[in-house]
Amino acid sequence: MVATTLVSDELDQYMVQQFKQFHRHPELCDKEEWTTAKIADELHKMAVPILxxxxxxxxxxxxxxxxxxxxxxxxxxxxxxxxxxxxxSYKSAIPGAAHACGHDFHIAALLGAAKLLKDQEAHLTGNIRFIFEPGEERHVGAREMIHAGILKDVVAISGIHNMPTIPVGTVGMKIGKLVASNDNFDVTITGVGSHAAMPQTGRDPIVAVANTIMTLQTIVSRNISPSDRLVLTVGAIHGGHTNNVIPESAGFKGTIRTFSDADRKLAKQRFYEIVNATAVAFGQTATITWDQGPAPVNNSKTITNLIANQARQFMNVVDAIPSNADDDFAEYEQLVPGCYAFMGSKGQANLHHPDFIANPEGLKYAAKFHEQAALALLTHFNQQDKEK
Known part of the structure; x- marks a missing residue:
């Protein structure tokens, strides 16, 4: 049964106001100074200690x-x-930066949850740690924070991502793997430049790059089982400056996503084999830069069931459809059991689009979800301690 009142009107208005302010001031990875200071200021107002x-x-x-x-x-x-x-009216005021993934929504919702839980602090049977993580889009934030020790004493973790394909008031949840691993590649093929009308005097890297990109697609079609999920996408190609010159080098970059450790390993192996062998076949050399991102998000059965049962009391809970996107929340789940859920924020465009809009109507559900997840998990782990 879905409750009619989730949070007070005052708290709802507070979260919407915060959401709009953060939306106006987007900051990129490792440059979140204003954002961090703003969050700290709000927490100070709530008398929530910063560690x-x-x-x-x-x-x-x-x-x-x-x-x-x-x-x-x-x-x-x-x-x-x-x-x-x-x-x-509150669009980004920072040229070339935008909250097109809804992290502004995430900040505002967690601040709302902090308010809800702070009001109950005297009755808490444990501690609730609020993690405001930088650098997720380049999957460096979780690793940096883990290295700093922020998971010390943490027994479980919960997180959300707004999902514009899901209606407001609905949350998508799934035990096991929910979003994919992420490996990024950057390849440069070096040949010999020449006059475009005299290709025999050079070694054309553009032709080599074109052949390499086409051959790489056989990793999915001929090396990975049709029943498995793996995506290999080349998102950028570079090389050359004019129409009548064959350049010295050309290259491409992209990403590989999968849900299987074995497929992830095989895809990397075949990638290196194909790139290097194709370069040799064209009389050229290849340089590969490999960026290994997070593993798949892998939700704990116990933690996910506990939170889902709690969420059903005030919102609709549906089976989440796995996504080939990635999230470094997976880094936390490799160390402590956790649950990562898709929070409905129905909008006009999908994530990472220039016209993406997270619906602020979903904030009250997200804040309540955080609150109830924390309380349910505290109850569970306190009960476990009593039974030992």
Whole structure:
């Protein structure tokens, strides 16, 4: 049954106001200074203590008695390097940066949850740690924060991502793997430049790049089982400057996403084999830069069931459709059990589009979800401690 009142009108208005402010001031990976200061200011107003960790941007705060289990709630805070193309009154004021993935929504919802839980602090049977993570879009934030020690004493973690394909008031949840791993590649093929009318005097890297890109697609079609999921996308090609010159070098970059450790390993192996062998076949050399991102998000059965049962009391819970997107929330789940859910934010465009808009009507559901997840997990782990 869905409750009619989720949060007070005052809290709802507060979250919408915060959401709009963060939307106006997007900041890119490792440059979230204003965002971090703004979050800190709001937490200070709530009298929520900020913990001292050696992190450059982002922050971690905590409430609770100091004893008992510690539950973490996480929101990412960075924006994307693209130009917003909306007519919102609160559209991005920063050229070339936009919250086109809805991290502004995530910040506002977690601040709302902090308010809800701070009001209940005297009755908490454990601690709740609020993680405002920088650098998620370049999958460096979680690793930096883990290295700083922010998971110390944490027994479970919960997080959300707004999902514009899901209606407001609905949350998508799934046990096991929900979003894919992410490996990024950047390849440069070096040949010999020449006059475009005399290709026999050179070694054309553009032709080699074209052949390499086409052959790489056989990894999906001929090396991976049709029943598995793997995406290999080349998102950028570079090479040459004019129509009548064959350049010295050309290249391309892209990403590989999958849900299987074995497929991930095989795809990387075949990628290197194909790129290097094709370069040799064309009398050229290849340089590969490989960026290994996070593993798939892999939700704990116990944690996900606990939170889903709680969420059903106030919103619709549906089976989440796995996504080939990635999220470095997976880094936390490799160390502690967790649940990552898709929060409905029905909008006009999908994530990472210049005209993406996260619907602020979903904030009250997101904040309530955070609150109830934390309370349910505290109850669960306290009960576990009693039974030991």
């Amino acid at each position: 001292d960790f050696p992190i450059h941007s982002g922050l971690v705060a905590q409430i609770g008695p100091g004893s008992g289990p510690t539950i973490a709630l996480r929101a990412d805070i960075d924006a994307l390097p693209l130009q917003e193309e909306t007519d919102l």
